[in-house]
Amino acid sequence: MSQYTLNLIFIGISFAIYIFIAIWARAGSTSEFYAANRGVSPVMNGMATAADWMSAASFISMAGLIAFTGYDNSTYLMGWTGGYVLLALLLAPYLRKFGKFTVPEFIGDRFYSRTARIIGVVCLLIISITYVIGQMTGVGVTFSRYLEVSNSTGLWIGAALVFCYAVLGGMKGITYTQVAQYVVLIIAYTIPAIFIALQLTGHVLPQTGLFGSLSGGDTKFLAKLDQVVTDLGFANYTGHHKSTLDMVLFTLALMIGTAGLPHVIIRFFTVPKVSDARSSAGWALVFIALLYTVAPAVGAMSRFNLTATMWPGAKTGETYSQPAVSLDAIENAPELEWMRNWQVTGLLGWEDKNGDGLIQYYNDKAEPGEALAATIAEQNLQGNELPTVNNDIMVLANPEIANLPGWVIAIVAAGGLAAALSTAAGLLLAISGAVSHDLVKGWLAPEISEKGELMAARVSMAVSILVATILGLNPPGFAAQTVALAFGLAASSIFPVLMMGIFSTRINKQGAIWGMLAGIISTLLYIFTYKGWFFISGTNMLEDTAANWLFGISPASFGVIGALINFGVAYLVSNATEEPPVEIVELVESIRVPRGSGAALDH
Amino acid sequence: MSDRTSSNAYWRANIRIIWICIAIWALVSYGFGIIFRPLISGIKIGGSDLGFWFAQQGSILVFIVLIFWYAWRMNRLDREYGVEE
Structure with a gap:
């Protein structure tokens, strides 16, 4: 059977499963559309969160980022997992207790301000739209490589599929398709890794193979890799080469950025209880770790295989x-x-x-x-x-480099699509919720019926898919750099304002608004100074090199400083203005204790 | 909020547990994985050193244990203060 037929079969089967689930899990109410009726078990939600979170970047790019840099890029591994500790400890249980549907809704209610809510919506839209462009381009690339259709045909097929299950099923449909997509993507990622670990080190588990010895000898794999790459004049793999301060700040920026991403946070609104929100973050990290502990092995082993292909000795x-x-x-x-x-x-x-x-x-x-x-x-x-x-070649070509059978290559193709589509659907849900619930219901047409709101949610979802597809067809030249923007904004705006809303009763409306604005504006200014105004190349005021950075802080790490500015401004402004009203203090006290979360079910 | 005093004590206990978790979280990633790596480089693990292991694998495993421990500890705390669901 030809490789093309195999790819077609595997991708076709996975798509048939997603569509079947979509029809089975249609949403009938706003509660089902926004929060799957809060009936998702913590383990299922953990699996869906893992698929929601692990994007084309995690699946395709991350192992390659580690492969060619080695130890220094461990920042991605720690940063993109450590955020879940912050979510479990600082945000998820309290936001679940609050029991509403969107992130801006919490900001608006807690800070008794429509302005704050709308700033929240703007941040959410910038973050989610920049993020979704990357997913759609990923879908197009995977299709064109494995199904030999044009990039744009691939994109439209992907968009039609997302339309089916996201518009019909809302959060309910998306949750169960994400569970299926997780299974597909984790199988696709681990099978080639297990084969390669076996070939190189004799270990079945890539996680132990990375620290094991090469097959048929006592030489440790990592020691050998270090020797081979330094022989060829590259920096040694396990060595520390970047600035320690920037590594720490970049990891922290990824962690608090992860915890502040709206499409991840809303997943924790779907579980029945506050205690489920805590454990569900743990389950999410278990499922994420199944990929994230394999990724460094894939990176190191594929780097070795590539080098040994070029130098057979x-x-x-x-x-x-x-x-x-x-x-x-x-x-x-x-x-x-x-x-x-x-x-x-x-x-x-x-x-x-x-x-x-x-x-x-x-x-x-x-x-x-x-x-x-x-x-x-x-x-x-x-x-x-x-x-x-x-x-990106390191994951996609991995099975071919190691001469694995054709069906493994076909599974990797289906897995790459699952990773990109599941994240795209989660982002589109966050976008449509912010438009229909925060803008339409919360501001423009508060009298709208539930049926009307559900229709508004579906229409805004359909429009978002269209916009995302068009942006995916003509990705702006700066698409790659906007990841820094998405994480920087999530870290400097949404994470701090949510945390202060829960952990302080003193932060008031003015504090939240000025804090968010200061955080966003300082982060944007810093990024634009080095990357160019609105990412237009040539308009940057300083060259983007370590020597020019303020205290050696790279633009991608600045979200941490933006967050500190947000906290500081919010504290000062709040203390200079009046205390929040009594009912707001009561609200904060009530979200701090789990008892009573059941009431939110009927909301 | 019928019983503000006990809920304040509950909240203080929660904050204390959070601080413990955050300290461990920071120690394994920023500490062992990055800043203190040179100090513990004498401990070898599979062709590299302990700091490399924490940066690429160990910290993720500790994060998982931390979250489940926090969830378990908080469930117990909820019952102690009678604020469970």
């Missing part, structure tokens, strides 16, 4: 004990067909610069070590001959 002995891979092998050998496949996509590229018929892969941007310098002189190297290796 590295596999068994010294890196330079055999010549580099020949141009002839890359262009003709059946086991290197994957290189030709990925060259077509532009994600991998080679060039025989010195014309010796060999492709030498090494780091030509650093001072070469002794062995490398000798090789450069001896083979008359004119520069790195594998100049293009895209990060």
Whole structure:
């Protein structure tokens, strides 16, 4: 059976499952549409949260980010998981007790201010829309690579599918499809990883294989990897090279950004009880960890496999004990067909610069070590001959690099789509809830009937899908950089205002509004200073290099400082103005204790 | 809020538990994983050192245990103060 047929079968089956669930789990009321009637068990919600959270970036890009940087990018692993501790401890149980449907609704009620609620909506929309663009582009890329349709056809197919289950089912439909999508994506991620760990280290578990020895010897895998990459002039894999301060701040920015992402927070509104919200965050992290503890193994092992493909000597002995891979092998050998496949996509590229018929892969941007310098002189190297290796290739090409069977490749394709689609649906739900519940019901048309609101929610969902698809078809050039923007805004606006709303009775309306504005504006200004105004290249006021950053803080890490500014301004302004009314203090006291959450069920 | 005094005591106990969890959370990730890595680099784990293990695997495992411990501890606290659901 051809690879194309296999891909078609696996993707087709997974889509049929999602559509079946969508029809089975239609939403009939606003409570079902926004919060799945608060009847989702904590384990199920944990699984759905894991799929909701793990996007195309987690599935496709993260292992590659770790593969080519090593230890320094552990920040992503810790940052994107540590946020769940903050969610469980600081936000989820209290917001569940509050018992409403959207994040801006809490901000508006707690700070008795429509202005605060609308600022919350604006933040939510910027965060969720920038995030959804990335998911839609991911859907398009995966389709075009595996089903050989054009990028735009792929996108429209994906959009039609999301339309089916998100518009029909709302939170209820999305929850159960996300559970199915989690199963697909975790199988897709772990199967190739297990095969590769077995091949390289003899361990079934990639998690232990990473710290194990290479098959048939006593050499530790990581020690060998360090040696191979440093031989070729790259920075050693396990070493610490970036600034410690920026690593700490970047990890913290990812953590509080994660905890402040509205589409993740609303998932905790679906469980029946406050105690379920606490444990559900734990279950979410268990399911996330199944991928996040495999990712560093995938990164390290695929980096090793790629390097050993380029320098066959590295596999068994010294890196330079055999010549580099020949141009002839890359262009003709059946086991290197994957290189030709990925060259077509532009994600991998080679060039025989010195014309010796060999492709030498090494780091030509650093001072070469002794062995490398000798090789450069001896083979008359004119520069790195594998100049293009895209990060994303590490997960997508992984099964092919390791010569795994065709059905594994087909599963990876279905898994990539599941990761992107499940996150897109969660984001679209957050967007439509903010529009129909906070803007329409909360502001423009408070008298709207429940049926009318449900219709408004569906219409705004459909419009969001259309907008997301169009943006996905023509992604703005800055799409990649906007991730920093989404996390920066979530960290500097939504996380602090929610936390103060729960943990302080003194923060009042003025404090919340000025705090949020100060947090957002300072973060935006800092990002725009280095990335260009509204990401238009060439308009940046300072060059985006570590030497220019204020105290060495990168724009992606600035969300932490924005959050501190938010806290500080809110504290000062609140203390300079009147105390919040008594009923607000009562509200805060009531969300702090679990008893009485059942009442919210009937709301 | 019939009983403000006991709910204040409940809240103080909760804050104390949160501080304990946050301290462990910070210690394993920012501490062992990044800042104190050079201090514990003498302890070798599978081709690298303990700090590398915490940064790539250990901290995630500790996070999971922390959340479940917090959920369990808070359920007990809820019952002690009679504020459970």
